Amino acid sequence: MDRQAKVTIAGAGALGLACAVALADAGCTVTVCDPAEPADNASGVAAGMIAPSFEAVLDASARPHFDLLLGARDLWPGLAERTGVALRRDGAMAVGDETWLEDVAAGFVRLGLHAAELPAATARALAPGLAAAWPRALLTREDWRIDPVQALSALRNAAAEAGVTFRREAVGGRGDADLLVVATGSGAERLAPELSALSPIKGHILRARAPWAAGVTVRGQGAYAAPGDGVMTIGATMEAGVADAAVDPAKAEPLRAAAARLFPDLAGAPFELSAGVRAATPDGLPLVGYGAEPRVILAAGARRNGWLLAPLVGRMVAAFATGADPGADAP
Numbered sequence: 320m321d322r323q324a325k326v327t328i329a330g331a332g333a334l335g336l337a338c339a340v341a342l343a344d345a346g347c348t349v350t351v352c353d354p355a356e357p358a359d360n361a362s363g364v365a366a367g368m369i370a371p372s373f374e375a376v377l378d379a380s381a382r383p384h385f386d387l388l389l390g391a392r393d394l395w396p397g398l399a400e401r402t403g404v405a406l407r408r409d410g411a412m413a414v415g416d417e418t419w420l421e422d423v424a425a426g427f428v429r430l431g432l433h434a435a436e437l438p439a440a441t442a443r444a445l446a447p448g449l450a451a452a453w454p455r456a457l458l459t460r461e462d463w464r465i466d467p468v469q470a471l472s473a474l475r476n477a478a479a480e481a482g483v484t485f486r487r488e489a490v491g492g493r494g495d496a497d498l499l500v501v502a503t504g505s506g507a508e509r510l511a512p513e514l515s516a517l518s519p520i521k522g523h524i525l526r527a528r529a530p531w532a533a534g535v536t537v538r539g540q541g542a543y544a545a546p547g548d549g550v551m552t553i554g555a556t557m558e559a560g561v562a563d564a565a566v567d568p569a570k571a572e573p574l575r576a577a578a579a580r581l582f583p584d585l586a587g588a589p590f591e592l593s594a595g596v597r598a599a600t601p602d603g604l605p606l607v608g609y610g611a612e613p614r615v616i617l618a619a620g621a622r623r624n625g626w627l628l629a630p631l632v633g634r635m636v637a638a639f640a641t642g643a644d645p646g647a648d649a650p
Contacts (some may be wrong), residue, residue: 325347327350328351328499334625336629364524364593364595365554366524367545373413378603412535432461436456439456441456445458448529464496465626470626493612493614499612502619506595511610519561519562523567531552532551534564539619566592598619605618
């Protein structure tokens with residue numbers, strides 16, 4: 320396919336927008352279609368972790384893919400500069416009981432990394448409001464973060480400035496486009512039969528008002544807390560096989576309790592509970608590349624690493640579309 324290809328993208332989440340920018344920069348004429356409001360996109364119901372190391376340490380399914388995740392992270396500075404996404408590179412740290420922290424430290428060693436051990440005072444300086452109950456913490460600068468709402472807006476604006484057209488509608492097929500890029504969640508098998516391999520995973524996150532929130536992301540036992548602009552994002556639940564994105568109020572209290580263990584000042588803070596549904600492949604890596612349907616390229620199924628993998632997926636999809644080398648990570 321030449322660089323003047325006319326491309327339709329189904330899906331305006333992290334993967335779809337990253338693909339749109341990369342394809343437009345490669346000279347393609349791009350239209351992004353999504354029936355949902357931008358604010359309702361599942362990519363916005365996230366903490367925006369760009370976290371290859373903690374993902375590989377805490378999630379056994381991600382561990383074999385650490386090098387790929389790290390390579391995807393390394394593409395983020397370029398994408399952030401290109402699009403205006405605010406990339407926070409101040410790191411993340413773990414707090415918890417001694418046995419759990421030792422397991423985390425061992426996980427870093429297995430990856431060939433070193434997490435710095437911090438005394439309590441230093442940990443609280445890096446994460447204001449952190450509970451005094453934690454005598455020490457482990458810090459890595461390898462993990463970064465973006466704000467999902469700001470990132471979606473920045474990517475969308477950058478794509479529009481590059482000539483990408485947006486339509487609030489569902490895609491029924493390739494139509495008159497040269498190529499269709501499927502960057503949706505599960506349930507879009509009509510566009511690509513390969514998507515039948517995807518499983519939905521529902522997740523809730525809680526955003527609590529915290530004017531004092533600042534510093535690094537904090538990982539605890541079964542929860543995380545990520546500071547933003549006057550807000551602390553706490554997450555996350557995972558319900559495998561659940562495709563209903565409706566908010567379940569019963570999920571709020573466990574997240575609030577986890578947040579208060581990490582940051583006592585969050586107890587009683589006003590909060591907003593959100594839910595989103597992501598799609599996952601059996602091995603946790605997204606489907607990227609040409610599918611069985613003619614002129615259909617897949618870019619779906621990134622599980623909870625959609626933001627982390629977005630620049631890599633965008634680069635690969637643009638390479639497939641233009642006949643360039645998609646790189647060693649291509650299937």
